[in-house]
Amino acid sequence: MQELVNILLAYINKSFKRSSKVLDFHYPHQLKEGLEGFSLELPDQPDNLEQLLVDCRDTLKYGVKTGHPRFFNQLSTGLDIIGLAGEWLTSTANTNMFTYEISPVFILMEEVVLRKMHSIIGWPEEDGDGIFCPGGTMSNLYSVLLARFHRFPVVKTHGMSAIPRLALFTSVHSHYSIKKSAAVLGIGSENVIVVRCDERGKMISSELNSSIETAKSKGLVPFYVNATAGTTVYGAFDPLNEIADICEHHGLWMHVDAAWGGGLLLSNKHRVKLQGIKRAHSVTWNPHKMMGVPLQCSTILVKRKGLLQECNQLCAEYLFQPDKHYDVSYDTGDKSIQCGRHVDVFKLWLMWKAKGSEGFEAQINHCLENAEYLYYKLKRRADFQLVFKGKPEHSNVCFWYLPKRLQSTLPSPERDRELHMVAPKIKTKMMEEGFTMIGYQPLEDKVNFFRCVFSNPATQREDVDFLIDEIVRLGCEL
């Protein structure tokens, strides 16, 4: 075990070193064929310990250093050492968020952390409930599930055939998990009505209102609106107060998907972007994104106490015995749709102890400063073009790189077709060389563009400069 720890500590050190590569890329068939004695196949007979250590080293070698200061590919980046320590302890404790009797400390920590998050949102003290979930998509699924049950409790026992045809609303820039939830829950993805956004990616609230009216006139029953605080690609914040007004007017459940933007609530400078969030009925907030907590750490926060329990409990006595000697309301297993849950709270709790709320604030402000730095640099250059005007609200910066021959061409479908292929080509070279990593995607009528996101506090301005230089180096000949 100590030898493995040495391997891991060496890996951690390497992750933070700018001179080391972010990844050592191999194609699937290369890894499958086995590289220098690294075989994925499973044996009948045991391998020896030495081979296992080699396997561990190789697994890390051929992976991606998501903690590297030049890894910009995902919303979750970085490698917080205290958070990691918390995760090592969690796996050593090897228990389940199921009942108080097998997780007394973690169950209480969950309560404390959730209460803290409620108070940051601004919910009254007596309100508030929630649960840690395996990812933001599951958190959003919970929100739709709760909203449906809240409006039509009979659905739990009698299903969708006992209630009218429902409609829910989300913006075109929102996360696809809302549609996925509707598909899973038996509502149907087509009953998710997609509301248009402005050019910054914010939901247009008047469009929301008219979509609701239209749905009603078609005989659908609107029940739920998802507002996004920090969209995946643009990092846009929907106008929460306007949306809350509309939800109140129509009597709809308001959910805020703040998976990505929730962290900004910890910043006195930036929390204004989420003004109105306290009017939501439920909030998704992933500490594993902007707060830099190791994967996974995601929450669904619910304003109305008791609803999670009512919606999900089945009171299986063989699992949750009511005649225990302690207060069984701490047996949270029946609140969840999962039964046993992984312990995701401890690393966050430990990080909070280590940083304090102020430490989170400082690291979040730092990430947004990096985004602003990148934005101003790109704005001044002729070989880059920003996807939308104006300073980024979150740490997302979206841009095209323009190889020389495209810099002077006027916009045309032909130019778009060519520009569309630039980002994938650069990304391919970038991954093969392995010094940095950034994502790209098309969106609506926009052809492939890069999206840079900052959530790693280890990233500095020199890394931003490096990224720009690297894109130019790889792309200038295209």
Place this chain on the structure above:
Amino acid sequence: MQELVNILLAYINKSFKRSSKVLDFHYPHQLKEGLEGFSLELPDQPDNLEQLLVDCRDTLKYGVKTGHPRFFNQLSTGLDIIGLAGEWLTSTANTNMFTYEISPVFILMEEVVLRKMHSIIGWPEEDGDGIFCPGGTMSNLYSVLLARFHRFPVVKTHGMSAIPRLALFTSVHSHYSIKKSAAVLGIGSENVIVVRCDERGKMISSELNSSIETAKSKGLVPFYVNATAGTTVYGAFDPLNEIADICEHHGLWMHVDAAWGGGLLLSNKHRVKLQGIKRAHSVTWNPHKMMGVPLQCSTILVKRKGLLQECNQLCAEYLFQPDKHYDVSYDTGDKSIQCGRHVDVFKLWLMWKAKGSEGFEAQINHCLENAEYLYYKLKRRADFQLVFKGKPEHSNVCFWYLPKRLQSTLPSPERDRELHMVAPKIKTKMMEEGFTMIGYQPLEDKVNFFRCVFSNPATQREDVDFLIDEIVRLGCEL
């Protein structure tokens, strides 16, 4: 970090020591008030590193040693050192099962491990798909979701209102997650038809058949049957071949919930209990239970390739770019209802390398021998009564302890009422003293009884003897 490692290694050593306690129980209010400087509250300012190490030590101190050889409380017990090493590596790698580009090695490992599990089930090589999920309940939910989509693909886009009223079938001893899934998916928990079991807890297949006929006659559309291989309480195996015949006859999806019993497939001696499993359309199998893999490690295995993808994909181009430079069928994120998933495969892969299939077989056989040993010991005693006749099929042993005054009383409602209170009383004392831990529950007409389960390879006969003595010591005066 090294200091934390020392704390963790000391904890691991203690977990395996018989002389150390399994738990140091405190009531919720005691832990919340703070014990000797252990405070759960979250600060604005950072705590110092020394305090954090104390917090880590205390978190472990007030928790439950689920790896202790005398912890019999859950289906998941034990602390496999290689598995734990795998989990430490996983958290250090800190990535997501989302796309090949950020998890190349883990994505391929998932494919290799799932293929191995398919071949153990007995599915043809060209078939087979699957995914690791956050727990067996989610695996079972996937099975219902897939079965519904397979029968009525339109449900994904148009919801339950576009299809007839469905019915699904499971036994009265099956896990409550089938009902939970029906509630979540909008089918409704009342449309889960519960089929009677024999006195050993096995589904009565003729009852299944008549339940299907009855549902049809009421205008419901049967589409899914869950058969359990290893029930939670009795450890019973439903007659899979008989159920498969009925499913074939009626054209229904057959799922096998082998969350608990799946491990027995690795034992040449015991796999006969799952005969017929290869006829299933989907299987839930949790390596974190009988195979002793650290939490969480659970799979849903699906016979028909491609169905998971068809059912769950939404092809969000901003997340899954089709124009990448590698084979994007390795981007598994769109197969899942989760989007990003925790990496659960590596610890299992590493354990498989370390033990080989034969190592798993030996440890599973050992657990079942412990169960048999306990069974024969209890059978001979007057102060214990087995809940059902016959040798256990799995490692579950269910029994009442009879305090002296109940040993000579004839069965009566009055005696039942008293017997019902014995197990909770013993459990209370047991937890307060902390030397061992075992669960109890009522089931159908049976009043509270103990259920002992063996899944920890570190448990030996002396621990079984200890458990019996401890129950007698704590209960004889009741």
